[in-house]
Amino acid sequence: MAPRPVVPIDVKKKPWEQKLPLHNRWHPDILPVAEVKVGEVFRIEMMDFTGGGITHNYSAEDIKYADLSTVHYLSGPIRVLDSDGVPAKPGDLLAVEICNLGPLPGDEWGYTATFDRENGGGFLTDHFPSATKAIWYFEGIYAHSPHIPGVRFPGLTHPGIIGTAPSMELLNIWNEREQDVEENGLKSFKLCEVLHSRPLANLPSTKGCHLGRIQQGTLEWEKIAREAARTIPGRENGGNCDIKNLSRGSKIYLPVFVDGANLSTGDMHFSQGDGEVSFCGAIEMSGFLELKCEIIRGGMKEYLTPMGPSPLHVNPIFEIGPVEPRFSEWLVFEGISVDESGRQHYLDASVAYKRAVLNAIDYLSKFGYSKEQIYLLLSCCPCEGRISGIVDAPNAVATLAIPTAIFDQDIRPKAHKVPTGPRLMRKPDVLKCTYDGNLPTTRNPSITM
Numbered sequence: 001m002a003p004r005p006v007v008p009i010d011v012k013k014k015p016w017e018q019k020l021p022l023h024n025r026w027h028p029d030i031l032p033v034a035e036v037k038v039g040e041v042f043r044i045e046m047m048d049f050t051g052g053g054i055t056h057n058y059s060a061e062d063i064k065y066a067d068l069s070t071v072h073y074l075s076g077p078i079r080v081l082d083s084d085g086v087p088a089k090p091g092d093l094l095a096v097e098i099c100n101l102g103p104l105p106g107d108e109w110g111y112t113a114t115f116d117r118e119n120g121g122g123f124l125t126d127h128f129p130s131a132t133k134a135i136w137y138f139e140g141i142y143a144h145s146p147h148i149p150g151v152r153f154p155g156l157t158h159p160g161i162i163g164t165a166p167s168m169e170l171l172n173i174w175n176e177r178e179q180d181v182e183e184n185g186l187k188s189f190k191l192c193e194v195l196h197s198r199p200l201a202n203l204p205s206t207k208g209c210h211l212g213r214i215q216q217g218t219l220e221w222e223k224i225a226r227e228a229a230r231t232i233p234g235r236e237n238g239g240n241c242d243i244k245n246l247s248r249g250s251k252i253y254l255p256v257f258v259d260g261a262n263l264s265t266g267d268m269h270f271s272q273g274d275g276e277v278s279f280c281g282a283i284e285m286s287g288f289l290e291l292k293c294e295i296i297r298g299g300m301k302e303y304l305t306p307m308g309p310s311p312l313h314v315n316p317i318f319e320i321g322p323v324e325p326r327f328s329e330w331l332v333f334e335g336i337s338v339d340e341s342g343r344q345h346y347l348d349a350s351v352a353y354k355r356a357v358l359n360a361i362d363y364l365s366k367f368g369y370s371k372e373q374i375y376l377l378l379s380c381c382p383c384e385g386r387i388s389g390i391v392d393a394p395n396a397v398a399t400l401a402i403p404t405a406i407f408d409q410d411i412r413p414k415a416h417k418v419p420t421g422p423r424l425m426r427k428p429d430v431l432k433c434t435y436d437g438n439l440p441t442t443r444n445p446s447i448t449m
Contacts, residue, residue: 003290006034007075009045011052011107011286015073016210022047022073023212025228026237028165028258031213032079038294039083041099045288046075049160049267054111054284056135060431063113063280064131068120069208072161072231072240076264080293087260093299094164094261096252098321100290101157103270108138110270110285112380114278118437121198122279124357124375126442129435134376136270136283143270143283147430148373153271153381153406154325158246159289160267160282161231163238167257170236170312174229178203202230238316244272244382249321255300255314265289273378274385277357281379325382327403331411333360336395340444344394349387352398360400367411372430381406
């Protein structure tokens with residue numbers, strides 16, 4: 001029996017012009033657009049996370065001037081009922097199985113990018129301040145890009161965002177703690193320099209806000225827009241977790257905070273590396289999910305342990321599916337929590353992972369690639385990031401494992417000079433804009449350009 005379509009998408013229309021308009025905030029009062037019952041397989045279609053704001057044009061100008069107040073556009077909410085028509089209730093667990101997924105037919109392309117440092121940046125924005133973009137084309141399960149030649153890999157396609165609506169109590173917890181971080185974080189936290197240059201939190205804002213069926217300009221819209229949480233971080237409801245292994249056959253156990261659960265999803269990725277380091281860093285695309293739900297009554301108390309003062313301080317459980325690319329050979333790069341200036345950080349996994357990624361970028365650039373090409377590649381190829389050590393003071397150890405089979409040349413170290421043959425730069429390079437800001441850029445004093 002074919003999955004029942006519940007949220008259709010026309011990629012030629014804007015998010016608010018869709019038959020069932022999209023939303024880009026979390027709030028308990030955003031109205032459901034459809035209902036489903038447990039056990040039925042249903043289909044949700046999605047625009048890319050910018051709602052079509054990033055185009056197929058061979059230019060990075062749309063990335064440089066992207067309006068990040070609008071992201072992420074989500075399809076839903078979907079109200080979930082049991083077989084008797086009784087909705088999921090607060091305290092239940094919603095088990096969501098991913099039966100199938102993929103790009104929207106006729107829209108088989110995607111992009112990977114870095115935002116301008118003055119407009120979002122990324123994990124390595126102090127090294128790579130310019131907006132860049134690479135377009136990817138899909139051939140079945142494989143992706144290739146004219147902007148990063150010599151690379152081809154299978155995608156582990158997944159939704160970057162899937163979550164339930166928060167209750168008003170949980171929403172207030174989010175807003176209070178994130179407001180505190182925004183106001184006091186720089187005074188109380190010791191962060192690596194790259195994190196100082198980015199917002200510590202993305203607080204509720206009416207700018208760029210879309211609330212689905214709730215009409216802008218009404219008193220109801222104004223109230224909700226001032227309270228609704230941005231979709232940028234993952235939270236207790238799931239949300240923007242960017243877990244690349246949530247693909248076919250995965251099951252996601254989400255806590256329920258409102259009647260009906262109000263499930264929403266979006267931010268489809270053809271492929272992503274662990275960490276999604278360039279921020280706009282997966283292969284972003286439009287796409288579809290075919291899902292099946294189950295309600296576990298009272299499952300929150302039974303299976304989830306609160307980690308905080310409120311019983312709402314819980315987190316989802318994820319069951320990884322059986323389908324993923326198989327690689328037998330990997331090149332692994334290590335990083336420790338010592339930054340580019342040589343300063344020691346104490347068990348800082350972010351600094352260690354930054355070092356691992358920078359080590360990989362510099363090494364792979366020896367094989368004819370620009371550093372921008374490798375930065376984008378490590379954000380979207382199926383590489384594996386690990387916190388390998390977090391107890392041996394003072395150094396946290398992080399690793400980044402890259403499958404060697406994605407390259408058309410042997411990238412392993414050898415006794416003779418690397419690479420063999422003429423050192424031809426891979427052309428063309430990624431699409432790139434100039435950086436016109438004045439924030440300082442980190443330079444590694446020992447690196448050779």
